[in-house]
Amino acid sequence: MCPAVAVAEPVPGAVMSVEPLPAELSVPGAVVAERLTYRTQWRSGVAAVGTGVLFLPPxxxxxxxxxxxxxxxxxxxxxxxxxxxxxxxxxxxxxxLAHWLSQGYAVVAADYPGLGTEGLHTYLDGPTAANSIVDVVRAARAAEPSLSQRWVVVGQSQGGHAALHTARRATARAPELDFRGAVATGAPSNLELLFPFGVPGFPDLDLDGLVSFSAYIMAGLRAARPDLDVNSYLTPVGRDLVDAAEYLCYGDLEDRAADVDVGQLLSRPLGDDRMRAALADYLGVPTRGYDRPLFVGQGLRDRMVPAPLSFKLVADLWAGGADVDYRTYPDDHFATLFAALPDTTPFVAARFVR
Known part of the structure; x- marks a missing residue:
């Protein structure tokens, strides 16, 4: 009999391939644009493959x-x-992204596991996204020796949620790097407290994208937690839309969901103990254990991520001892990204002073 041979686990951040990014997929101001394929992990620790890009300034x-x-x-x-x-x-x-290049930063950008790689992208699964965001920095440094160990994460919307998760785990996940802090604008939070109120016939809240975002969340939860039998909570209309969410990108899913109300998705309430626990684990944003400064920006006219969600988030972060610079802006979800630049630009610059 042959002796068993130990097989090494893939190392997170290990580069699998590097290829030039087509010019039409680059961004203004990038003199190098490359697509990286690299090793990362799902939240469970199971190995995954990630893709992303590297942009270098002149x-x-x-x-x-x-x-x-x-x-x-x-x-x-x-x-x-x-x-x-x-x-x-x-x-x-x-x-x-051109703005950050113009400030003298290299920019890396993970796709998140399941986007263009094996497995379904588990939407708003913060730990999995965070793993890929840390590991793309590792991969980029391996591919491009001119990159520093010093880095920050900057995210908007879903990416703001992912940036907060990244900030919570970056130092421990990659101690060989020098993580300096995080910027999160328009970050959804406390959804795990709201979704359990979902019942059949729930009224329209007049929030932009609510039906599509709900379909993505249920599709991601269905993939991450097959034991929950997510389909049993969905009507035929809900199942059809959640199935479509697995392959339709956001604009197309919005078109598909145009005549669907959020209350049409559910066949039974989401408030049972098992579902509530699953939603808390899947959607929740950590509020303790941050070891680097955070910038959280919120639009007061945001109709995708309403401002009161961030009020509670930041109160909980402060109570948990996090160093948070919280700013609000009289703008909507997307305009806040640019309205915040006069504040986020010096915040990021200050992280690299020492």
Whole structure:
């Protein structure tokens, strides 16, 4: 008999491939644009493959290398065709990433596991997204020696949620790097407290994207927790929409959901003990254990992520001892991204002073 041979677990951040990114998929101001395929992990610790991009600014790297902004993207969908590294980024995101390049940062951007790689992207699964956001920094440094160990995470919307999770685990996950802090704007939070109120016939709350976001959440939860039998909570209309959410990107899902009210999705309440516990585990944002400064920005006219959700989040973060710079803006969900730049730009610069 042959002796058993130990097989090493894939190392998170290990580079599997590097390829030039087509020019139409790059962003203004990037003199290098590459697509990375790398090793990462699901929240369970099971090995996963991630993809992402690396953008470099012009000029020579400063002493110590280019400081790194790890960008956490907002909602695009959960199907492979929705992966940001496979598509031209929307103009808003192109302008935003160009800003950070113009400030002298290298920008890396994870797609999140399941977007363009094996498995379904588990939407708003913060720990899994955070793993990929940390590991794309590792991969980028392995692929590009001019990058510094020093880095921050910046995220908007879904990416704001992911940025907070990243900030909670970055130092412990990658002690060989030098994590400095996080920016999160328009970050959904406390959803685990709201979803259990969902019942059949729940009224329309006049929130932008609510039906589509709910479908993505239920699709992700269904994939992450098959033991819950998520389909048993859904009407035929709900099951059809959640099935479609697995492959339709956000704009197409919005079109598909245009005539569906959120109350049409559910066949029974989401408030039983088992579902409440699952939602808390799946959707919750940690409020303790942060070891680096946070910037949290919120639009007061945000109709996707209402401001009161962030009020409670920040109160809980402060109570938990986090160093949080909290700012509000008289703007909607997307305008807040740019309204906050006069504050987020010096916040990020200050993280790299020492």
């Amino acid at each position: 000029g020579e790297a400063p002493d110590g290398g280019w400081p790194v902004v790890s960008w956490a993207h907002g909602t695009v969908g959960i199907g492979d065709d929705c992966a940001p590294s496979r598509n031209r980024r929307i103009e808003r995101e192109r302008r935003y």
